[in-house]
Amino acid sequence: MMTTTNYLTIMMKHFEHMNIEVAAAAETILDASSLKDREDTYDCNRFLFVKEGQGKLIVHDKEIQLVQGKLCILLSGIPHRIALESEEKLTLQWCHFRSSYEDRDLYRTLQIPFHIQVTNEQEEISALFKRLFEQLSLDRLTSRLKIKAIMLNLISLFLDNLSIAGNGTPTEDMQKIDIVLRYIDEHLADNITVENLSKQVFLHPNYFIVFFKGILGYSPIQYVNLRRMEMAKSLLLQPECNVSAVASKVGMQIYYFSRMFKAHTGLTPSRYRKQATSFVATGAKSHEEEDDRK
Structure with a gap:
């Protein structure tokens, strides 16, 4: 399913x-x-x-x-x-x-x-x-x-308003994409290649690229890097994860990770963490002040 x-x-x-x-x-x-x-x-x-x-x-x-x-x-x-x-x-x-x-x-x-x-x-x-x-x-x-x-x-x-449940058995193409997306999320710390991904669904790498982009709108590697950046943004909000640890968890050398992250967000990982945590703290403080006024 x-x-x-x-x-x-x-x-x-x-x-x-x-x-x-x-x-x-x-x-x-x-x-x-x-x-x-x-x-x-x-x-x-x-x-x-x-x-x-x-x-x-x-x-x-x-x-x-x-x-x-x-x-x-x-x-x-x-x-x-x-x-x-x-x-x-x-x-x-x-x-x-x-x-x-x-x-x-x-x-x-x-x-x-x-x-x-x-x-x-x-x-x-x-x-x-x-x-x-x-x-x-x-x-x-x-x-x-x-x-x-x-x-x-x-x-x-x-x-x-769409009810996703009960739409019936997924098509063969959707089952293949689901397998690939799960594999990507489970192996973000690894070296993911088109060959790795195409093998998961038994497709030739050249055909797999066309198949994947036709459904997701990204090439497989573009999507992998996008997921790595999305994962990195989430990890950077966790106090126990420093920039080096985040880079490791998304399978990238720290220098390359920092460069890609800045290209993706316009901020260095450290700057992103500082701004995001400051925003979260300010929001939490505002909620506490609002509760005190009630």
Whole structure:
């Protein structure tokens, strides 16, 4: 069974690298008379959010109940249609977008559900769509950056409400990636090579590099070094770990480690430790003062 941590790691790395272009967005009120009884297939992805009302979304002959708070991501090329009974109405906030990744392949590999029921963040999501409509109409120099920020926020809320459990048996590709990610985390102190990693899943090193980058967005060694830096930041917060010990735990000579850490964070390991521990201490003191005032 694939670990939740590795599942989320793959999704986060994918979305960190993804470029998003929103083609259109609006709020639409639907009733039975406004709908044609046919399937639609778009060459872009669709975000649909039910602001009010109810109806049905039919995808691959499967009916999904559309009620207030339902949020759906429909990938390009997927036939679907919305159906309403004669007395039903539906207020949808939606957008059409494209991205830089082959989303359908990744979503199929990750087995991500394409619809969720949002409970606590309905007003927040509706407000994000309104901001999206506004930025699309303004077309200012900074609008594209703001639009991307809004879309990433919407995706984050989708993931926050996503139930990872019960998604079925992981695909073969996901099982292989899970094995590799576990191996990396268990051997960060060792000399990890592409050959080491490819052997874990019985793939040729050249093919393995393409396979790994296609899912994580990084080459295997880039990802290994990133994990080492993430681990180092955590270890530097532990009083018993000096810089030399941290370098050893992530499998690097201290000089090379210090140079890579500074390139990654903009701070030397010692400076990072000092600032981070000072911030933690200040935060703890603030909480104590707040408790004293209560």
